[in-house]
Amino acid sequence: MSAAPPSVLRVRGGRTLSGDVRVPGFKHAFVTVLAGALTGRSTVTIDNCPAIEETRVLLALARDLGAGVRHDGSTVRIDPAGLTGRTLDARLVDRIHGAVYLLPALLARSGRVHLPAAGGCRIGDEGSGARPVRQYAEVLQRFGAEVTVGADGSLTVRADRLTACELDLRDWTSDRELRSGPLYSGATKMAILTAASAHGTTRLRHPYPKPDVTELVRLLDATGRATRHTPEGDVLIEGRPDGGHGRPVRHVLVSDLITVVTWATAAALTKSTVRLTGLTPDRLAAGLAPEIALARAMGLDWRPTADTLELTGEPPTAPVDVTVASHGIYSDSQPFFMLLATMAPGVSHLRETVWRRRFTHVPELRRLGADIEVSDARARVTGGCPPSRPDQSVTGGDLRAAAALLLAALAIPGEVRVGGAAHLVRGYEDLVTDLVRLGADVRAEP
Structure with a gap:
């Protein structure tokens, strides 16, 4: 594993960025595609893999459980033949959330598996912020597994046989009509992974539709x-x-959607020209369609052409009223659109229906001069008040909050200390290094 990342960054903002950035494969899709590869017999080569903490930890877990793993640059080769483990290393599982999706592969191989409490961003609705696990238990039970949920969120699963079934994934939504909520995505992924090894044909009604699912379905097929x-x-x-x-398979991951949103926001905030390269244009445009439509409503043009996207740093020109939902923009995108809304004229409204507590960045943005009010998972953003106050210290409580605060600091002439920066390694290959290469003044605090 690599050295521990810095937890605090000192940012001297007000600089213009310029240059090219290569966008790696989508973090969320890598997690499910790797998990899907482990359910089968084929040796699977995955191209365009992101060099992030989630990748490093999942590959370490796969090796520890007996799978053959070759990692060469952005290419990973997985041979699941030797997969025999029943217990996942708690020290590794505690570092990420995605380890939970290894359960179906291990269950199909050995009939019993124990998953310690998983880590990841603490954006759940519980007071502790712990991510929910009941959706995984309930889905596995529908396929015939016995599941024990520990008080700490650990899962112990047994199954002599997995049997196909019919599931309506709206059963794991908070709003059946809107088809949104914090359990929906995970329930869909767990159902697809378990169905791959079950006896018979499974029917999934109203599944979560985003690229982390569609990439998995392509791989299984x-x-x-x-x-x-x-x-x-x-x-x-x-x-x-x-x-x-059992025949060899090769899969190229779709480009990371949230990395694209991150850089588009950075360009707008710093009035910079940034060129994104290495894109998978068709799948990227399809997966990012809700974000592209929302950006267009704000007066921004994010359309990828061929394998590149030129971001010209134009500011947003209109406010928006948007509901963040499982069939709409990613919850991961919400902090960045909130930042963009601080620049737009008028008043914008953002309603969060996936992770309702995902507004920890708001008090920190207010400290930097933004005018944002939150009530009952709804944010009211007064435009024309972008982050502007230097000599502040702010802290990101999760991956995307930390990234949004780092971008906010880039727009402020003067110095801002950004804490919680260690979260960044779970979603970006090396965001700080790329920013510095393009002209930003960002340094790790000694």
Whole structure:
């Protein structure tokens, strides 16, 4: 594992950025594609993998559990043949959230698995911020597994046989009509991964539709677990307890959607020209469609052309009224659109329906001069008041909050201390190094 990242950054803002940035593969898609590869028999080569903490920890877990792993630059080769482990290393699991998706592969191999309490950003609705796990337990139970949930959020799962079933994923939404909520995405992913190894054909109704799911479905289909979409929008997955056809498969990850949103926001805040390269344009445009539409409503143009996207640093020209939902913009995108809204004229409204407590960055942005009020998972942002106060200290409580505060500091002439920067390694290859290379003055505090 790499050295511990800095927890505090000193930023002297007010500088213009200029240059090219290569966008790696999508973090959330890597997690599910790796988990899907471990459910089968095929050796899977994954290209465009992000060099982030989630990747490092998941590969360490896969090795520890017996899988063959080769990691060369942005390419990872997974051979699941030797996967035999039943217990995941608690020290590794505590560093990320994505380890939970290894459960179906291990359960199918050994019939019993124990997952210690997982880590990751503490953005859950509980007072502690702990991420929920009941959706995983309930989905596994529907396939015939016995699940014990520990008081600490650990999971112990047993199953002699996994049997296909029909699931309506709206059962794990907070709003069935809107189809949104903190359990929906995880329940869909767990259902797809478990269906891959179940006996029979599983029908998933109203599944979560984003690229971290669609990339997984593509991978399973390529490895011999046939999938198809019905006219009603259901997904049918033909389970293969034998692990599929066993032939080698190669998968190129879609570009990281939130990295694109991050750099687009950085360009606007600093009035800079930044060129994003290495993009997967068709899948990126499809996955980022809600964000692209919202940006357009604000007067911004984020359309990728070929494998590049030129960001010209134009400021937003209109306020927006948006609901952050599982079928709309990512909850991960919300802090960045909030930053953009501070620059736009008029008053913007942002309603959060996925992670309702995901506003920890608001008091910190207010400390930097933004005019934002939050009530009952709704934020009211008065435009024309972007971050402007130097000589402040702010702290990001999670990955995207830390990134948003770092970008806010870049726009402020003078010095700002940004704490919580250690979160950044779980979502960005090296955001600070890229910013410095493009002209920012960002230094780790000794």
